[in-house]
């Protein structure tokens with residue numbers, strides 16, 4: 040099928056490249072000429088494993104094109120522009136602009152489906168998007184197709200999540216619209232939900248809000264374990280997770296996934312989706328006169344995590360004033376260079392606010408937002424960050440930190456205090472001189 044994808048962020052470009060990989064003729068469209076030029080040169084403008092190779096292949100074989108304007112008349116046009124957070128809500132200006140440009144090209148003599156993939160609150164597609172498309176095309180919905188097709192792409196796994204999805208959700212204005220989109224995904228085997236536009240929009244928000252809720256729940260249990268001698272959050276959550284309603288049973292056998300899906304406590308969730316989506320759903324609920332008490336608590340628990348980690352460092356060191364503290368990891372999770380809403384940012388800010396001298400090392404992040412950049416020293420290596428440090432706080436569970444020679448690293452620290460805010464280093468054998476503290480257990484008294 041002929042497809043256009045408007046917006047080449049990680050969702051848009053992944054969608055375009057993967058649809059081309061599935062055999063469709065795809066044109067990716069972006070208003071940013073520099074981005075278009077970079078993609079033409081086969082460069083992915085962000086870090087996403089595996090996407091670069093597939094981009095090159097599909098640009099070379101001609102199934103994928105990149106341009107500044109929609110030129111041909113595709114059967115399906117995806118809107119994959121950003122919906123950034125604006126005062127706790129989502130900014131729909133880019134969606135509106137994309138819909139207007141698409142509407143101006145919709146034709147009466149050929150049936151085309153416009154599919155919103157950007158994350159938008161329930162009611163956006165059948166009101167704002169539909170109206171803009173109708174006004175700019177002088178057609179009525181039905182003469183063109185309209186769908187809402189949310190993405191469930193994790194950063195770092197976007198390609199495999201697209202090609203091997205848990206489910207495909209297709210919200211449809213009418214049956215004809217949904218049939219076209221279902222045909223596009225015909226070769227992907229997974230449950231497909233054809234439903235209303237608003238259900239599709241709500242599914243996306245409910246899914247991400249549940250994930251955020253699980254994380255905040257785990258973090259609250261973790262704090263409770265820290266106050267309860269004899270408990271250990273990792274054992275507790277493992278015990279919780281083995282419930283068959285949380286661990287899948289396949290062929291009569293319980294499959295324990297090794298990692299506890301979204302029940303792993305830490306220093307809080309971040310990234311481009313979870314924080315923004317929970318906030319947008321809270322605002323949406325308030326607009327509807329519904330009190331989002333649970334989601335408010337999810338955000339409050341998350342907002343408290345960085346402070347709890349910094350307090351741990353403060354009580355272990357006595358004072359943070361003038362202390363040399365190494366923050367290990369700035370990305371919101373391993374496998375990405377994304378620092379959006381990363382818990383590392385408030386951790387750095389709080390440490391600096393208490394007078395600590397903060398050094399930072401991340402294998403992929405080499406710069407910080409300007410306000411924070413002033414406060415820290417960015418180190419070229421983990422060894423450099425740890426040299427003569429009074430404490431190290433592990434914020435992102437990068438494999439490099441797990442594989443480090445900690446005996447050697449501790450020997451080079453001034454005070455070998457390691458605070459593991461992801462419980463990632465629990466199997467590491469630290470030298471007896473070191474003070475290793477993880478989360479979700481009582482922190483033994485005493486300073487180093």
Ligand code: UDX
Nearest residue numbers: 190191192193194301302303305308309310312371372
């Ligand atoms: C998320 C959703 O998982 C994906 O389905 C959606 O479409 C986009 O948003 P992503 O933002 O890439 O994906 O990150 P994810 O892997 O979900 O992690 C989000 C945050 O939660 C990270 O900061 C991570 O460290 C944290 N997290 C995750 C925990 O603290 N504990 C967990 O058990 C899992």
